[in-house]
Amino acid sequence: MRVALVVPCYIDVFYPEVGIAALELLGKLGVEVEYPFDQTCCGQPMANSGCESDARATEELFIRNFAGFEYIVIPSGSCTHHVRNKFIAAPLSEERENVRSHTYDIVEFLHDVMQVKEFPWAEFRHKIALHTSCSAIRGIFMQSMSERVHDPQFSKPKDLLQTVKGIEFVEFERPDECCGFGGTFSVTEEAVAAKMGYDKLGFIGKTGTEYIVSSDMSCLMHLQGCARRLHKDVKFRHLVQILNGERE
Amino acid sequence: METRDKILSSVLKNQPAHRELPQVPMFHRNPESLVSAFEKSLKYMTGEFVHRPPPDFAAYLRNKFPDAKIICSAVPEYAGNRKPEDYTNWSDAHDIDVTIVRSPLGVAETGSVLLTEKELRVNTIGFLAHDIVILLDPKNIVENIHDAYQHPAFREAKYAVLMTGPSGSADIEGTTVHPAQGVTTLTVIMWPVS
Amino acid sequence: MSAVDQAASAAKFIEDKTHEAHFDELLWMIRQKRDYAASQVPEWEELRDLASAIKEHTLSNLAEYLEMFEASAKRNGAIVHWALDAHEHNQIVYDILQSWNADALVKSKSMLTEECDTMKFLELRGITVTETDLGERIQQLDHERPAHIVAPAWQKTTQDVANLFARVYGSDPTKVDPVYLAHVMREHTRALILEAKAGMTGGNFAISETGAIVTVTNEGNADLSGNTPARRIHSVGIEKIIPKDEHLAVFIRLLTRSATGMPITQYTSHFRGPREGGEMHIVIVDNGRSTRLGMEKFWLSLKCIRCAACMNTCPVFRRSGGLSYGSTYMGPIGLITMPTFDIRRYGELPFSSTLNGSCSNVCPVKINIHEQIYAWRSVMDEQHQIKFPKKEAMIVAGKVLSHPEAYRIATEATETALKELPRFAIYNHFNPWGYHRDVPAPAKETFHQWYKKNRMRNGSA
Numbered sequence: 006m007r008v009a010l011v012v013p014c015y016i017d018v019f020y021p022e023v024g025i026a027a028l029e030l031l032g033k034l035g036v037e038v039e040y041p042f043d044q045t046c047c048g049q050p051m052a053n054s055g056c057e058s059d060a061r062a063t064e065e066l067f068i069r070n071f072a073g074f075e076y077i078v079i080p081s082g083s084c085t086h087h088v089r090n091k092f093i094a095a096p097l098s099e100e101r102e103n104v105r106s107h108t109y110d111i112v113e114f115l116h117d118v119m120q121v122k123e124f125p126w127a128e129f130r131h132k133i134a135l136h137t138s139c140s141a142i143r144g145i146f147m148q149s150m151s152e153r154v155h156d157p158q159f160s161k162p163k164d165l166l167q168t169v170k171g172i173e174f175v176e177f178e179r180p181d182e183c184c185g186f187g188g189t190f191s192v193t194e195e196a197v198a199a200k201m202g203y204d205k206l207g208f209i210g211k212t213g214t215e216y217i218v219s220s221d222m223s224c225l226m227h228l229q230g231c232a233r234r235l236h237k238d239v240k241f242r243h244l245v246q247i248l249n250g251e252r253e
Numbered sequence: 254m255e256t257r258d259k260i261l262s263s264v265l266k267n268q269p270a271h272r273e274l275p276q277v278p279m280f281h282r283n284p285e286s287l288v289s290a291f292e293k294s295l296k297y298m299t300g301e302f303v304h305r306p307p308p309d310f311a312a313y314l315r316n317k318f319p320d321a322k323i324i325c326s327a328v329p330e331y332a333g334n335r336k337p338e339d340y341t342n343w344s345d346a347h348d349i350d351v352t353i354v355r356s357p358l359g360v361a362e363t364g365s366v367l368l369t370e371k372e373l374r375v376n377t378i379g380f381l382a383h384d385i386v387i388l389l390d391p392k393n394i395v396e397n398i399h400d401a402y403q404h405p406a407f408r409e410a411k412y413a414v415l416m417t418g419p420s421g422s423a424d425i426e427g428t429t430v431h432p433a434q435g436v437t438t439l440t441v442i443m444w445p446v447s
Numbered sequence: 448m449s450a451v452d453q454a455a456s457a458a459k460f461i462e463d464k465t466h467e468a469h470f471d472e473l474l475w476m477i478r479q480k481r482d483y484a485a486s487q488v489p490e491w492e493e494l495r496d497l498a499s500a501i502k503e504h505t506l507s508n509l510a511e512y513l514e515m516f517e518a519s520a521k522r523n524g525a526i527v528h529w530a531l532d533a534h535e536h537n538q539i540v541y542d543i544l545q546s547w548n549a550d551a552l553v554k555s556k557s558m559l560t561e562e563c564d565t566m567k568f569l570e571l572r573g574i575t576v577t578e579t580d581l582g583e584r585i586q587q588l589d590h591e592r593p594a595h596i597v598a599p600a601w602q603k604t605t606q607d608v609a610n611l612f613a614r615v616y617g618s619d620p621t622k623v624d625p626v627y628l629a630h631v632m633r634e635h636t637r638a639l640i641l642e643a644k645a646g647m648t649g650g651n652f653a654i655s656e657t658g659a660i661v662t663v664t665n666e667g668n669a670d671l672s673g674n675t676p677a678r679r680i681h682s683v684g685i686e687k688i689i690p691k692d693e694h695l696a697v698f699i700r701l702l703t704r705s706a707t708g709m710p711i712t713q714y715t716s717h718f719r720g721p722r723e724g725g726e727m728h729i730v731i732v733d734n735g736r737s738t739r740l741g742m743e744k745f746w747l748s749l750k751c752i753r754c755a756a757c758m759n760t761c762p763v764f765r766r767s768g769g770l771s772y773g774s775t776y777m778g779p780i781g782l783i784t785m786p787t788f789d790i791r792r793y794g795e796l797p798f799s800s801t802l803n804g805s806c807s808n809v810c811p812v813k814i815n816i817h818e819q820i821y822a823w824r825s826v827m828d829e830q831h832q833i834k835f836p837k838k839e840a841m842i843v844a845g846k847v848l849s850h851p852e853a854y855r856i857a858t859e860a861t862e863t864a865l866k867e868l869p870r871f872a873i874y875n876h877f878n879p880w881g882y883h884r885d886v887p888a889p890a891k892e893t894f895h896q897w898y899k900k901n902r903m904r905n906g907s908a
Contacts, residue, residue: 187801
């Protein structure tokens with residue numbers, strides 16, 4: 006199977022270690038991964054701002070880079086949600102639709118496609134607060150949502166992390182309330198975005214946990230910014246870093 | 254073109270392609286006791302529940318409403334000192350301490366009772382009174398709201414209300430308080446029609 | 448008129464720590480109550496599907512149902528009027544009151560009358576209007592618009608209300624007790640209700656088959672306003688029509704559970720005809736709804752039954768305060784409906800959202816709210832409603848991100864290290880990000896640079 010790795014623009018620039026972890030993890034699992042070097046971005050920042058025409062060229066580049074792959078894997082729920090569900094700035098074509106339908110969040114790829122049941126090299130002897138992004142929950146259904154009270158509860162990120170030796174999950178209030186990032190919202194409505202981030206850190210902080218883990222680095226980037234400003238000591242890790250074997 | 258025609262033609266022009274009307278199921282769960290379910294629901298809404306007709310109704314009322322001077326009864330089971338017909342000016346029902354009325358229908362799902370102008374005769378006795386006592390034949394309790402809306406009153410009465418517990422409001426900081434504008438207490442007595 | 452700057456108003460609201468925390472916690476509690484109520488109804492999701500389908504059917508046959516409703520209402524002895532817009536509605540109501548020589552009106556809550564600014568219109572013409580809904584009355588006495596469509600005064604603390612009533616009614620400001628305050632209100636409003644020559648209500652639903660106007664209240668104030676005076680007026684938007692009582696049942700089971708978490712309101716009232724010697728008027732209002740019906744991406748917003756569940760779940764709304772939207776309808780539903788009333792004034796509202804999607808999932812009639820919010824953003828771009836610096840940033844971003852080499856050059860860390868975030872990621876410099884957060888530190892090398900150094904052979908991936 007031809008697998009391509011997408012490294013979202015903000016991970017490329019600010020958190021390359023997450024891209025490296027994703028690459029290494031897939032390698033450990035025996036997956037031959039290709040990294041189309043000319044990739045840039047999925048187009049989400051422009052599209053979410055309503056500027057579809059400005060997103061077009063970027064989305065067309067994405068299609069050119071990733072056409073022909075059976076699995077296009079992204080360590081980001083928001084990018085995956087965008088490509089699968091909102092990727093319409095480029096004109097309709099078979100290629101575009103193929104790319105859309107072959108795009109997976111790395112959690113989906115590991116959980117549903119490869120059905121990985123253990124990560125023997127992984128060990129994380131810490132209590133963690135698991136934050137799953139709204140895109141992952143309500144966009145691509147990787148976790149049940151609290152407002153749909155009759156749905157069976159499930160969480161694909163948790164399923165994967167639960168196999169890691171020594172890991173413990175803490176419960177916190179409002180577990181699936183939005184963290185406030187929301188893309189360009191985090192700048193255009195920064196007071197609300199920051200308040201939402203502060204509040205989430207507050208709820209998590211009550212548990213005394215040291216680590217906040219997510220399958221979406223964009224949420225963590227926002228929460229990290231809030232935490233540093235508040236001089237909170239909490240650490241942030243992408244799920245792939247833990248599955249890849251980082252000990253802390 | 255008259256406004257009516259303007260609106261209707263605008264609606265006709267713009268309305269989307271036809272979508273089917275779904276069938277609405279009755280969602281019956283057939284609880285063991287409709288009376289128990291009704292009692293539970295009524296109490297949840299801060300209503301009071303009495304299992305059977307008090308042997309001495311006058312004494313019951315005196316005991317429950319010691320300060321009540323004006324009791325307006327719309328039922329043959331009790332005489333009271335006012336009848337609804339005494340109020341030719343509906344605003345005057347403001348002086349009623351306790352209204353006694355019979356409801357033709359109770360709803361177990363919510364603890365609601367139905368009242369219309371047929372039972373109230375002067376509708377304001379149901380709202381301007383300080384307290385209300387409702388007689389309900391337990392045989393007339395239906396399971397849920399779907400059942401309730403099958404009652405002909407909704408297609409015949411000029412005014413019909415599903416009343417559920419005493420008047421209340423959560424408008425101040427989300428704290429539910431009783432009463433708001435209407436009755437302070439609402440009591441339902443299981444009272445078979447004689 | 449300039450666009451409402453919701454973000455700026457929200458920022459101000461957040462600085463008021465007492466009220467922000469109060470509003471956020473209160474509405475989150477209501478959301479949790481809604482969750483509990485929904486959990487008690489095993490067929491909850493099926494009811495939502497039914498409600499959505501009933502509304503979509505009705506809206507797709509609205510002309511027929513409107514005519515049916517009018518015929519039923521007339522058969523019952525009601526007088527039916529039609530109003531194309533807010534002004535016509537207000538004029539009709541005024542004319543009716545004039546015909547009765549009524550200079551005092553008691554009314555129950557109606558968001559439609561807020562939308563039409565009916566109170567101001569009537570008061571300017573010498574009619575005294577008394578809001579009988581406790582929350583509306585509080586706002587009316589404080590000269591403030593409703594901050595929430597279900598509970599207009601929820602932005603106020605009990606102390607705020609105590610202070611207000613002390614000012615207006617001379618009650619005791621140290622008695623910070625909702626029971627006492629509700630009593631104060633009741634005492635003062637009772638007389639006004641008894642003396643009123645005319646009553647007015649809105650309509651939660653209008654039943655086509657029976658010609659009934661249905662209102663739901665906890666207080667009984669629609670029943671008081673509608674029964675105490677012999678003459679009354681009901682105003683209702685065209686989208687409130689539903690076919691029959693059996694359909695009404697579905698909505699009655701969903702509405703209050705979604706709104707406050709109670710199984711039903713204390714008073715579910717059905718007004719079908721005037722009483723002996725009385726009059727019943729119904730004003731059917733369009734005010735842009737028929738136009739919205741023709742908007743392919745946005746007509747589903749007409750399904751709305753005004754429960755405000757979307758507002759209670761919205762993390763942005765809870766922290767912004769209901770008044771920050773400067774509009775009759777706020778929060779998620781406001782974001783997708785207000786632009787239809789005034790695209791210039793409300794052109795920025797669709798951006799007051801993180802697109803998290805919980806609103807769509809609590810909506811009892813399954814309006815795809817978050818998808819419509821997203822769709823409105825494209826409309827704003829097409830209609831040039833997006834502010835210049837932001838649009839400029841998006842144009843630049845689009846250019847940089849579509850050219851691999853330009854992108855790599857823009858993002859590569861140099862020896863002197865990147866001091867600023869790449870311009871394309873943030874508009875107006877990184878300053879807004881940095882007001883309340885630290886800026887992420889750029890890495891020593893990008894993933895691209897790492898990959899090229901460590902994994903690429905012969906310059907190919």
